[in-house]
Amino acid sequence: xATLRFLAHYVRANxxxxxxYRAAFAAKVFAMVVNDGIxxxxxxxxxxxxxxxxxxxxxxxxxxxxxxxxAFGLSSGIAGGASTIAAKIASGDLDFYLVxxxxxxxxxxxxxxxxxxxxxxxxxxxxxxxxxRPSAREAVAFAILVVIAASIIVAYAVAxxxxxxxxxxxxxxxxQAMFGLITFSTxxxxxxxxxxxxxxxxxxxxxxxxxxxxxxxxxxxWGWAAVxxxxxxxxxxxxxxxxxxxLRRYASxxxxxxxx
Amino acid sequence: MxxxxxxxxxxxxxRVIGAHAIVTLRDQGAYLGELALGGAILFxxxxxxSCLWTATFRAQESSLLGGLTLVQMTWYVTFxxxxxxxxxxxxxxxxxxxxxxxxxxxxxxxxxYLTARFGAYLAERLVRFAFSxxxxxxxxxxxxxxxVIDPVAALGAIVATGLAFVLEFAIIAGIGxxxxxxxxxxxxxxxxxxxxxxxxxVLIPIELFPEGAAIVARALPFAPMIHGPARLAxxxxxxxxxxxxxxxxxxxxxxxxxxxxxxxxxxxxxxVQGG
Numbered sequence: 001x002a003t004l005r006f007l008a009h010y011v012r013a014n015x016x017x018x019x020x021y022r023a024a025f026a027a028k029v030f031a032m033v034v035n036d037g038i039x040x041x042x043x044x045x046x047x048x049x050x051x052x053x054x055x056x057x058x059x060x061x062x063x064x065x066x067x068x069x070x071a072f073g074l075s076s077g078i079a080g081g082a083s084t085i086a087a088k089i090a091s092g093d094l095d096f097y098l099v100x101x102x103x104x105x106x107x108x109x110x111x112x113x114x115x116x117x118x119x120x121x122x123x124x125x126x127x128x129x130x131x132x133r134p135s136a137r138e139a140v141a142f143a144i145l146v147v148i149a150a151s152i153i154v155a156y157a158v159a160x161x162x163x164x165x166x167x168x169x170x171x172x173x174x175x176q177a178m179f180g181l182i183t184f185s186t187x188x189x190x191x192x193x194x195x196x197x198x199x200x201x202x203x204x205x206x207x208x209x210x211x212x213x214x215x216x217x218x219x220x221x222w223g224w225a226a227v228x229x230x231x232x233x234x235x236x237x238x239x240x241x242x243x244x245x246x247l248r249r250y251a252s253x254x255x256x257x258x259x260x
Numbered sequence: 261m262x263x264x265x266x267x268x269x270x271x272x273x274x275r276v277i278g279a280h281a282i283v284t285l286r287d288q289g290a291y292l293g294e295l296a297l298g299g300a301i302l303f304x305x306x307x308x309x310s311c312l313w314t315a316t317f318r319a320q321e322s323s324l325l326g327g328l329t330l331v332q333m334t335w336y337v338t339f340x341x342x343x344x345x346x347x348x349x350x351x352x353x354x355x356x357x358x359x360x361x362x363x364x365x366x367x368x369x370x371x372x373y374l375t376a377r378f379g380a381y382l383a384e385r386l387v388r389f390a391f392s393x394x395x396x397x398x399x400x401x402x403x404x405x406x407x408v409i410d411p412v413a414a415l416g417a418i419v420a421t422g423l424a425f426v427l428e429f430a431i432i433a434g435i436g437x438x439x440x441x442x443x444x445x446x447x448x449x450x451x452x453x454x455x456x457x458x459x460x461x462v463l464i465p466i467e468l469f470p471e472g473a474a475i476v477a478r479a480l481p482f483a484p485m486i487h488g489p490a491r492l493a494x495x496x497x498x499x500x501x502x503x504x505x506x507x508x509x510x511x512x513x514x515x516x517x518x519x520x521x522x523x524x525x526x527x528x529x530x531x532v533q534g535g
Contacts, residue, residue, distance in 0.1 A: 191311040
């Protein structure tokens with residue numbers, strides 16, 4: 001509970017900072033909504049011409065995008081700092097977080113909010129409500145599953161960014177890894193062959209971020225739901241373990257800086 | 261102005277474009293990391309799109325969609341992706357020059373501000389395009405195999421690509437010049453990249469659009485700029501060349517005029533502060 005209250009305080013503070021520049025905040029949110037809208041428009045064009053591909057129709061792809069954008073939006077909207085860890089490690093900028101009372105990784109991930117993430121999440125929720133036209137059961141499943149998917153995305157960002165502890169500079173690798181996860185998460189699972197799916201359920205966890213949640217929203221399965229919760233919990237603990245292992249190798253940047 | 265003086269001015273502008281292009285070409289070596297990131301992104305995109313089109317051809321039980329085979333479709337998206345991924349955000353640079361007042365200093369240099377910007381843009385665009393197309397071709401070759409390219413159609417595609425680069429400069433520079441009037445042009449540029457992705461036929465050829473959407477797409481400059489050169493490169497002969505070139509020339513005339521008018525009226529608003 002204390003951690004949740006801590007997160008809520010950080011989110012509120014980040015939101016207040018972002019809203020200090022309301023026009024810029026609104027522009028970023030709007031830009032992300034347009035970006036997502038263009039992709040859904042592409043799929044609309046596609047399915048107008050080919051109504052069904054590998055059992056997928058427009059409603060299925062809407063679910064893929066609704067869950068994907070909401071989960072990625074929540075992760076970068078609440079924990080946007082996760083994707084900045086590699087750069088902070090490389091510049092020796094972690095010192096500030098090491099002296100704080102809570103675990104440094106927790107401070108790092110919630111230290112920043114990406115307004116584009118808010119746009120993503122708003123788009124995902126609106127798309128789900130208006131284009132997927134869900135039943136009450138689907139809506140409840142959606143609300144739970146996007147939070148679980150978002151936690152897997154945050155864990156993935158922390159793990160890939162932590163490569164910087166060993167590699168020095170890893171922001172480009174982490175950026176590529178996140179781009180790969182986003183791309184694979186926004187296409188239907190059945191497009192990919194078995195070896196590719198094996199990668200998408202392990203190294204690049206698009207399977208757990210998108211494929212399993214989409215299947216669960218359509219048809220609930222307690223077994224797969226338990227697997228998903230287990231994967232999310234394991235990912236969070238695993239990524240924290242990777243970060244902590246890396247942190248033991250970290251050398252201070254000895255930077256003198258003012259923080260407002 | 262006498263014809264001789266006009267020829268002299270044009271030759272001078274060409275020299276300015278060339279000089280800025282050479283300097284920019286030399287600079288490109290410093291951005292190899294960025295090119296590598298672009299390569300990884302291109303690989304992921306081409307792989308996923310190849311999976312999508314393979315599944316679509318299988319579902320349709322057809323060997324031809326929109327006049328393209330599966331192999332040609334993979335190469336089509338390779339060409340269109342190379343075209344959009346080689347895009348240079350010259351709008352941001354022009355926006356910065358206007359906002360910081362650098363434009364006033366740049367105007368003092370010989371050859372004209374936009375001419376210099378065009379030279380630098382062209383060099384950077386050519387390097388990025390050569391890399392994207394070269395790397396993309398290797399990926400397409402691995403994913404789908406070789407494609408037959410007609411030499412006349414290829415020549416037409418090269419000419420169309422060149423004109424498309426000029427047209428896109430006029431559009432993007434025009435967006436950057438918007439900084440004379442608006443607070444922030446980056447959101448306009450972002451919107452441009454998204455709309456051109458959809459209406460340029462980057463992911464799906466215009467022939468496969470629903471009829472209404474195809475009419476809209478063909479009326480805008482994005483389709484001749486992206487779909488046009490890519491489709492020409494895969495054509496069995498050069499028959500589509502004239503219509504693509506005509507669309508590009510018309511778009512270039514309209515957009516180029518708008519950019520020139522915007523530039524002139526923008527300069528009248530230029531205020532130099534400090535020294």
